[in-house]
Amino acid sequence: MKDYFFQDTIGKPMDRVDGRLKVTGAAKYSAEYELPNMAHAVLVGSTIAKGSIKSLDTKRAENAPGVLAVLHYQNAPKVPGYAQAAHPTEPKPVGQPLQLFIDNQINFNDHPIAVVVADTLERAMYAAKLVKAQYNEEKHATDFNKNTAKAFLPTAAKRNPKHPLGDYVRGKEDAYKTEPLKIESEYVIPTEFHNPMELQSIIAHWEAADKLTVYDKTQAVMGTQNAFAKDWKIPVENVKVIATFVGGAFGNGLHTWPHETAAIMAAKKVNRPVKLMLTREQMFTMVGYRPHAWQKVGMSATKDGKITAITHEAIGQTSSYEEFTESTLQQTRMMYTSPNVTTRYRILPLDVSTPIWMRGPGEATGAFALESALDEMAFVLGMDPLEFRLINHTDKDPEKNLPWSTKYLKEAMQMGAERIGWSKRQLKPGMVKNGEWLVGYGMGVGTFGANRGRAKVKATLHKDGTLVMQSATTDIGPGTGTAMVQIAAQNLGLPPEKIVFELGSSLYPPSPSQGGSATVATVGSAVHAACQALKQRLTSMVAGNADTSFKGATVENLTFKDGYVSMTASPSARLSFADILKQQNLPELEVTEESTPDASLRQKYSMYSYSVHFAEVQVHPLTGQIKVTNMVSCADAGTIINAKTAGNQMIGGAVGGIGMALTEGAVMDHRFGRYVTKDLAEYHVPVHADAPNISSLFVNKPDLINNPNGTKGIGEIAIIGVAPAIANAVFNATGKRIRELPITPDKLI
Numbered sequence: 001m002k003d004y005f006f007q008d009t010i011g012k013p014m015d016r017v018d019g020r021l022k023v024t025g026a027a028k029y030s031a032e033y034e035l036p037n038m039a040h041a042v043l044v045g046s047t048i049a050k051g052s053i054k055s056l057d058t059k060r061a062e063n064a065p066g067v068l069a070v071l072h073y074q075n076a077p078k079v080p081g082y083a084q085a086a087h088p089t090e091p092k093p094v095g096q097p098l099q100l101f102i103d104n105q106i107n108f109n110d111h112p113i114a115v116v117v118a119d120t121l122e123r124a125m126y127a128a129k130l131v132k133a134q135y136n137e138e139k140h141a142t143d144f145n146k147n148t149a150k151a152f153l154p155t156a157a158k159r160n161p162k163h164p165l166g167d168y169v170r171g172k173e174d175a176y177k178t179e180p181l182k183i184e185s186e187y188v189i190p191t192e193f194h195n196p197m198e199l200q201s202i203i204a205h206w207e208a209a210d211k212l213t214v215y216d217k218t219q220a221v222m223g224t225q226n227a228f229a230k231d232w233k234i235p236v237e238n239v240k241v242i243a244t245f246v247g248g249a250f251g252n253g254l255h256t257w258p259h260e261t262a263a264i265m266a267a268k269k270v271n272r273p274v275k276l277m278l279t280r281e282q283m284f285t286m287v288g289y290r291p292h293a294w295q296k297v298g299m300s301a302t303k304d305g306k307i308t309a310i311t312h313e314a315i316g317q318t319s320s321y322e323e324f325t326e327s328t329l330q331q332t333r334m335m336y337t338s339p340n341v342t343t344r345y346r347i348l349p350l351d352v353s354t355p356i357w358m359r360g361p362g363e364a365t366g367a368f369a370l371e372s373a374l375d376e377m378a379f380v381l382g383m384d385p386l387e388f389r390l391i392n393h394t395d396k397d398p399e400k401n402l403p404w405s406t407k408y409l410k411e412a413m414q415m416g417a418e419r420i421g422w423s424k425r426q427l428k429p430g431m432v433k434n435g436e437w438l439v440g441y442g443m444g445v446g447t448f449g450a451n452r453g454r455a456k457v458k459a460t461l462h463k464d465g466t467l468v469m470q471s472a473t474t475d476i477g478p479g480t481g482t483a484m485v486q487i488a489a490q491n492l493g494l495p496p497e498k499i500v501f502e503l504g505s506s507l508y509p510p511s512p513s514q515g516g517s518a519t520v521a522t523v524g525s526a527v528h529a530a531c532q533a534l535k536q537r538l539t540s541m542v543a544g545n546a547d548t549s550f551k552g553a554t555v556e557n558l559t560f561k562d563g564y565v566s567m568t569a570s571p572s573a574r575l576s577f578a579d580i581l582k583q584q585n586l587p588e589l590e591v592t593e594e595s596t597p598d599a600s601l602r603q604k605y606s607m608y609s610y611s612v613h614f615a616e617v618q619v620h621p622l623t624g625q626i627k628v629t630n631m632v633s634c635a636d637a638g639t640i641i642n643a644k645t646a647g648n649q650m651i652g653g654a655v656g657g658i659g660m661a662l663t664e665g666a667v668m669d670h671r672f673g674r675y676v677t678k679d680l681a682e683y684h685v686p687v688h689a690d691a692p693n694i695s696s697l698f699v700n701k702p703d704l705i706n707n708p709n710g711t712k713g714i715g716e717i718a719i720i721g722v723a724p725a726i727a728n729a730v731f732n733a734t735g736k737r738i739r740e741l742p743i744t745p746d747k748l749i
């Protein structure tokens with residue numbers, strides 16, 4: 001199998017093709033474009049969590065220097081595509097993203113109430129402070145713990161009991177309850193925020209009354225294009241979305257948000273391009289978050305470690321105006337062999353803004369509970385938690401009753417256990433010490449669907465022998481362009497330095513959003529197809545040569561290497577790609593190929609990526625300080641296209657998981673329904689000093705059922721399972737089981 005990946009370019013730790021542009025500041029992010037005559041907009045948010053605007057005083061702002069417009073519900077241009085409720089007294093349809101400035105209602109604290117447009121950013125910021133609102137305040141409900149009784153089954157699951165979020169029972173419902181050896185525990189994660197380095201920003205430019213261009217921070221150029229075309233009732237092709245570089249996103253770029261509409265409205269009103277960049281504080285209220293969740297796991301097992309039943313229940317937070325759901329309980333349904341599994345998922349609407357997917361959405365939350373519970377059960381059994389997981393390993397999907405396309409989780413576990421030194425772990429907590437510090441080891445497993453969608457790539461081979469590819473995907477940081485160059489280099493036999501992959505524009509052939517860990521499987525398959533098509537075309541050209549040295553050439557009996565085609569059996573017959581085009585008098589050779597996953601194959605197999613994370617922590621018994629001293633994250637993610645960028649992605653996920661476990665969590669002052677942790681000083685993401693030596697290891701075996709490159713995704717599994725690995729290590733060090741994240745020192749002393 002080794003030959004398959006490492007023969008040429010795939011797998012190599014190639015530097016990022018855009019690395020130099022990024023580190024020298026030459027890469028342009030959405031807020032960095034300068035358009036002629038551009039104006040600046042600042043969004044003003046409400047200071048109450050629920051109620052309505054009684055009066056809005058915008059006079060002082062309107063009269064401030066440089067102000068071009070102050071837009072609000074009374075004067076904003078109508079968004080023609082907003083689906084209005086039939087009558088103002090009727091409730092709004094469930095599942096409606098926030099519609100900007102349609103009425104005076106306030107749904108959460110910092111609900112947008114106005115946008116101020118001025119000729120400079122400073123003037124817009126100043127005038128925004130002059131906007132004053134009076135409210136009819138209503139009693140808000142923002143406290144999750146006080147409102148759990150109001151949780152309900154999501155509407156979609158109510159309509160369709162087979163909906164993945166509907167209640168699920170395998171075997172006997174709640175079977176653990178009557179078993180002798182069992183655990184039952186509740187787990188809580190707080191609301192967490194994405195906090196990418198780049199703030200959400202947009203430049204909106206109406207090039208004509210029905211022609212809109214946006215430079216927008218988004219993970220989905222086409223999703224954004226479609227959303228705005230629908231909003232403004234203009235043809236899709238009249239909306240151009242540019243997102244060439246994205247400075248991190250983690251899911252908050254998978255949705256369109258009110259600030260984008262605010263900029264588009266403002267640009268329409270003042271008839272100039274308008275730039276709007278959220279502040280860091282607004283990033284906590286305007287663009288979603290990982291929702292607060294309560295979970296309960298009941299589990300039973302036999303004395304020799306066979307799980308007999310699992311019940312996993314979850315309640316996730318949503319907003320009052322939109323039902324956000326995520327697959328929190330998926331891992332519980334398919335990861336272990338238990339004959340009896342029950343899952344129940346509910347959502348709790350509160351007077352807060354709507355959550356959105358955040359790296360490992362749902363699964364990262366669910367895995368914290370499931371993998372902590374596994375550790376608790378193993379402890380009750382007096383069993384090593386790695387051994388406990390191996391005993392309950394399953395070689396087919398017990399939920400769908402299908403074979404896995406590939407699953408090399410056991411290999412990943414073995415690699416990781418060796419690297420972390422799992423044999424040093426003692427079953428009894430508090431037994432291993434380093435001076436005063438208590439040392440503990442923990443593990444957690446993660447999984448995420450090995451998704452693949454449909455994508456199109458245009459590939460143009462130029463007469464100088466270079467290849468330019470285009471597709472409307474984005475790169476939020478993982479190094480998509482680099483991976484695509486490597487796939488093309490390998491498949492076409494062209495050195496990577498002769499290949500360019502262009503992305504981040506709606507003008508390119510369609511690709512889905514960068515989300516759900518699916519980009520390499522999706523777009524990489526289209527790159528593969530485009531290379532096959534180019535090879536086919538080049539083959540026909542040489543086979544038809546007057547000079548007969550390529551007589552009888554087929555793609556199979558030719559070798560494509562270093563930009564040359566040769567007959568494999570007689571390599572002296574050799575022509576460069578450039579010469580082939582020259583012979584044909586072609587300035588370029590262009591193909592556009594679409595790749596679609598085989599739906600029938602995807603019904604025969606269950607496809608997932610897997611990760612296992614091992615953590616070593618040290619806890620000070622007097623102060624409760626926790627240091628993660630070592631981490632090993634191992635993945636079964638199919639073929640690894642680039643050892644360096646894939647490793648970086650795993651390390652990034654592990655750091656995110658450290659934040660989840662130890663430092664991150666929104667704190668709200670429920671008197672006002674307002675977060676008090678709204679910047680990077682109060683909301684603690686791990687810094688370099690919090691991130692230990694993290695190793696990332698890959699099984700690196702292809703999944704050729706999933707796609708021709710054999711890849712499965714990495715993005716989500718990099719974080720799923722990290723938080724429980726750390727929580728379990730803290731237990732192993734201290735004997736204290738902390739079931740509410742983050743595990744701050746006060747919870748240990």
Ligand code: MOS
Nearest residue numbers: 250251359515516
């Ligand atoms: Mo991700 S949560 O699919 O950006």
